Amino acid sequence: MSDLDQFRQETRAWLEANCPEAMRQPVTGFEDIYNGGRVPEIDHPDQKVWCDRMAEKGWTVPHWPKEYGGGGLSADEVKVLRQEMSRIGARQALDSFGISMLGPALLQFGTQEQKLEHLPPICRGEIRWCQGYSEPNAGSDLASLATRAEDKGDHYLINGQKVWTSYADKADWIFCLVRTDNTGTKHEGISFVLFDMDQPGVEARPIKLISGSSPFCETFFDNARADKANLIGEEGKGWTIAKYLLTHEREMISGMGGAPKKSLGETAVELIGADEQGRLSNGILRQNLAQYQLDTVAFGATMARVGDEVKSGQGLGPASSIFKYYGTELNKRRNELNLAVGGEEALGWEGDAYQGGQVVRDWLRSKGNSIEGGTTEVQLNIVSKRVLGLPDA
Amino acid sequence: MALVLNEEQSMLKDAAAGFLAEKATVAHLRELRDSGDATGFSQDVWKEMADMGWAGIAIDEEFGGLGYGYTGLGLVLEQVGRNLSASPLQSSVLIGATIIAELGDQAQKEQFLPAIASGQSIVTLAIQEGAHHAPSQIATTAVAGGNGYVLNGSKRLVLDAHVADTFVVIARTSGEPGDTDGLSAFLVDAKADGVAIEQRSMVDNLNCGALTLNNVSVDASALLGSEGGAASGLNRTLDIANIGLASELLGVSTEAFERTVAYLKERKQFGQVIGSFQGLQHRAAELFAELELARSIVLKALQAIDSGDESLPVLASAAKAKLCEVAQRATNEGVQMHGGIGMTDEHEIGFFIKRARAAQHTFGDYNYHLDRFASLNGF
Numbered sequence A: 001m002s003d004l005d006q007f008r009q010e011t012r013a014w015l016e017a018n019c020p021e022a023m024r025q026p027v028t029g030f031e032d033i034y035n036g037g038r039v040p041e042i043d044h045p046d047q048k049v050w051c052d053r054m055a056e057k058g059w060t061v062p063h064w065p066k067e068y069g070g071g072g073l074s075a076d077e078v079k080v081l082r083q084e085m086s087r088i089g090a091r092q093a094l095d096s097f098g099i100s101m102l103g104p105a106l107l108q109f110g111t112q113e114q115k116l117e118h119l120p121p122i123c124r125g126e127i128r129w130c131q132g133y134s135e136p137n138a139g140s141d142l143a144s145l146a147t148r149a150e151d152k153g154d155h156y157l158i159n160g161q162k163v164w165t166s167y168a169d170k171a172d173w174i175f176c177l178v179r180t181d182n183t184g185t186k187h188e189g190i191s192f193v194l195f196d197m198d199q200p201g202v203e204a205r206p207i208k209l210i211s212g213s214s215p216f217c218e219t220f221f222d223n224a225r226a227d228k229a230n231l232i233g234e235e236g237k238g239w240t241i242a243k244y245l246l247t248h249e250r251e252m253i254s255g256m257g258g259a260p261k262k263s264l265g266e267t268a269v270e271l272i273g274a275d276e277q278g279r280l281s282n283g284i285l286r287q288n289l290a291q292y293q294l295d296t297v298a299f300g301a302t303m304a305r306v307g308d309e310v311k312s313g314q315g316l317g318p319a320s321s322i323f324k325y326y327g328t329e330l331n332k333r334r335n336e337l338n339l340a341v342g343g344e345e346a347l348g349w350e351g352d353a354y355q356g357g358q359v360v361r362d363w364l365r366s367k368g369n370s371i372e373g374g375t376t377e378v379q380l381n382i383v384s385k386r387v388l389g390l391p392d393a
Numbered sequence B: 001m002a003l004v005l006n007e008e009q010s011m012l013k014d015a016a017a018g019f020l021a022e023k024a025t026v027a028h029l030r031e032l033r034d035s036g037d038a039t040g041f042s043q044d045v046w047k048e049m050a051d052m053g054w055a056g057i058a059i060d061e062e063f064g065g066l067g068y069g070y071t072g073l074g075l076v077l078e079q080v081g082r083n084l085s086a087s088p089l090q091s092s093v094l095i096g097a098t099i100i101a102e103l104g105d106q107a108q109k110e111q112f113l114p115a116i117a118s119g120q121s122i123v124t125l126a127i128q129e130g131a132h133h134a135p136s137q138i139a140t141t142a143v144a145g146g147n148g149y150v151l152n153g154s155k156r157l158v159l160d161a162h163v164a165d166t167f168v169v170i171a172r173t174s175g176e177p178g179d180t181d182g183l184s185a186f187l188v189d190a191k192a193d194g195v196a197i198e199q200r201s202m203v204d205n206l207n208c209g210a211l212t213l214n215n216v217s218v219d220a221s222a223l224l225g226s227e228g229g230a231a232s233g234l235n236r237t238l239d240i241a242n243i244g245l246a247s248e249l250l251g252v253s254t255e256a257f258e259r260t261v262a263y264l265k266e267r268k269q270f271g272q273v274i275g276s277f278q279g280l281q282h283r284a285a286e287l288f289a290e291l292e293l294a295r296s297i298v299l300k301a302l303q304a305i306d307s308g309d310e311s312l313p314v315l316a317s318a319a320k321a322k323l324c325e326v327a328q329r330a331t332n333e334g335v336q337m338h339g340g341i342g343m344t345d346e347h348e349i350g351f352f353i354k355r356a357r358a359a360q361h362t363f364g365d366y367n368y369h370l371d372r373f374a375s376l377n378g379f
C-alpha cells in the first residue's frame, strides 16, 4: 500500500470516530460557517467539539506547518483529507479571515515570535480576525488611506476611521493598515499592524447590507493602542504586505459560491417544463444556463491548469490575474440565474414559503463579490496595465 | 401615430412627477417597510391619487374614468417607477380594471369600473399557480353547481391580495392544464366563504400574496365573459399588464441610471472623480443608448394599446423583454458603480435593484417574453 493509501485509511477511520453526527451535514449558508473567536457566533456544542478535535490534529488548517498549529500535510494529503471529509458530508471545522488572509501574510512576512504568537490561536479557532483596510476616502484608491499611527516608543497610538470592516463587531483582533509617515509618496509610510479590538479606543458600528444582514461595520479608532511587537515587516513598508494579503483575499472571494445540490438546468426543467426530447422548453433560458455552465467548467479548468503549472515549477502565470474578476462575475451570473429559474419562489424575502428568503438574499449579497477585495474594475485595470502592458491615459 | 407626447400627456407626466416625488418616494417605501405597515401603502396618498383621477386614467368616461387611455397610465407608471411609489395602481388600475373592461358585460362594468376609478374598490387578478408565469397552466377548477359555480385551487403572486375587495380568478371550466380553451374568469369577493388570503413578503417590499380557494361558491353572474372563453381577453389584459410594468421598469431604470451618473460626477478616488475613468464612461454611455431604445419601445407599445393595433402581443413581449434586460443592467451597474456604499441598506440604490427584479418576474420575465417574441415572429 502506498503512503497515500495508508494516509487515506487512517484518515477515514479517524473521521468516522471523531466527526460528531451533527457535523456531517453541509453548511447551509454564510451564517452556518464556524468562525471561532472568544465568543463564537455559533454556540452549538458539537461545533466546538469538532473544531477542537480537528485543531488537535492540525487539520483545521492542514497545509500550514505543524509548529504553528497546522497539520503539515502535503498538497496530496490535503486533497485526500478533503475527499474523505466530503465522503461523510463533514463540514469544514473552522473558517476565518485568520486562515484565509492574515495567516498567509504572517507566514511570509512575520517574525518567528509573531508567527508563534498568532498562528496557533487561529488554528484553534480561539481568535477571530477582521480586516481594517478601506476608509471612507480610500476604497479603490486604498493607498490614500489616512488612519494615523503615532510612535509612542513601545507602542503606536491610532486615530482615524475604517469602513466596510467585515465582522468588526464580532472579531477579537484586527489587521490594520495605518499611516506612520506622511512625507513620501502615498504608498510609502503605510504600516501593517495588529491589535486587540477589546480596548476602549475601538468602536465598531454595524452597517446593514441590502441583503438584510449586517456583516460589516464602520470602525472608529480614538487613541487605540497597538504594541510595536505587533508591527509586521518594517515600519512604512506595509504596502507590500497589504498587497500580498489581497491576493489571498481575492483567491478566497473568487472561490465563493459553491456547488448547489441540484444543477440549475434540472431545476429549470422541473419548474418550467421540457419538450419531447427533454430540452428545457424555454430556449432563451436554456442558452443562458448552458453558457453559464460552459464558462464554469472552463473557469474550473483554468484554475486547475494554473495550479498544476505552479506545482510543476513553471511559476504563477498571468492567467491567475483573472481569477478574482472572472470568479466573482460568474458567481453573480449564477445568482441571477437562480432568480430566473426559481421565479416567484426565489423572490420571497421572509417566511416559510421562501426558506427565509435565502435565494434572493444570496443574490443580493453576491453583488458585493465584485466590490469587496478590490472591485472588478480595479482587477481589469491590473490586467490591462500589468499583464497587457497598456499605457495610462 | 407620432412617437411624441401630446400636451395633455406632457402635463399629466409633469403632474405625476411632482406629486410622487413629494408624497410617495423611496423614503416613504422605506418607512412602510421598517414600520411593518399592514396595508403596505399610504391610504391618504392613494386617496389623493384617486382624487386626481389616476385610478380611472384608462377607464372610459362612461364608467367614471378619465378616458386618457393607457399611454396616460403608462406615463404615471413611469413616474411610479422613478419614485418606487407604493399604491394599488398596478394591481387594480392597470390590471383589475382592464380585465373587467375586456371581458365584462355592461352590468359588470357598471358595477366595478366606477368603484375602481374612484379608488374605493381594489380589484386584482389571481392567475399564476406555479413558480413561473404560464397563463395556460391553470389547474384551478370551476364546476357548475348551485346557482353558479364552485371554485377550487390555489394562486400566488396575486398583487395586493391582502387589501383587495374582489379577485378576478382564472379557473378552468373544461380541458387540462396547458389548454387555452376552457379558461374562465370569475369575480370572487374577498370575504366569500372558502377564500383564504396569505400575505407574503417579497424582496421589493411591495404587496403580493397567495390565495387558496376551497369550495368557493359564486353566482352565475360572477362569470366574466363566456364560459371557457376567457383566453383572448385575458391575453390582451396580460399584454397590457406587461406594457404597464415595462413603463414602470423604464422609470426604475432611468432613475437608477441618473443617480449613478450623478455619483460618478461626485465620488473621488485617485484624486479625480470616478466619472473621469473611461472604463466607467463607456459603460454609462452604452446604458444611455439602451435606455433611449427602451423609452421608444415602451411608448410604441403603449400607443398600440390605445390604437387597437393588431401587433399588440409582439409589442408587449418586445417591451417587457427589452425593459427586463435594460432594468437588470441599469440596476446592476447602479450597485457596482457605487462601490461599497451601494451594498448598504442605508443607500437607496438597493431599493431599485429589488423592485426591478420583482417587476421583471411579474407576468413573465426576460426569458419568457423573448421566447414569446420569437414565437410570435414565427420562429
Ligand SMILES: Cc1cc2nc3c(=O)[nH]c(=O)nc-3n(C[C@H](O)[C@H](O)[C@H](O)COP(=O)(O)OP(=O)(O)OC[C@H]3O[C@@H](n4cnc5c(N)ncnc54)[C@H](O)[C@@H]3O)c2cc1C
Binding pocket: A130, A131, A132, A133, A134, A135, A136, A138, A139, A140, A141, A163, A164, A165, A166, A167, A216, A368, A369, A371, A372, A373, A374, A375, A376, A377, A378, A381, B267, B268, B269, B270, B274, B277, B279, B280, B336, B337, B338, B339, B340, B341, B343
Ligand atoms: C460586502 C463587502 C465586504 C467588505 N469587507 C471589507 C473588509 O472586511 N475590510 C475592508 O477593509 N474593506 C472591506 N470592503 C470594502 C471594499 O474593499 C471596498 O468597497 C472596495 O475596495 C471599493 O471601494 P469603495 O467602496 O470606496 O468604492 P470606490 O473606490 O469609490 O469605487 C466606486 C466605483 O468606481 C470604480 N472605480 C474606482 N476607481 C476606478 C478606476 N481607476 N477605474 C475604473 N473604475 C474605477 C469602482 O470599481 C466602483 O465601481 C468590503 C466591501 C463589501 C462590499
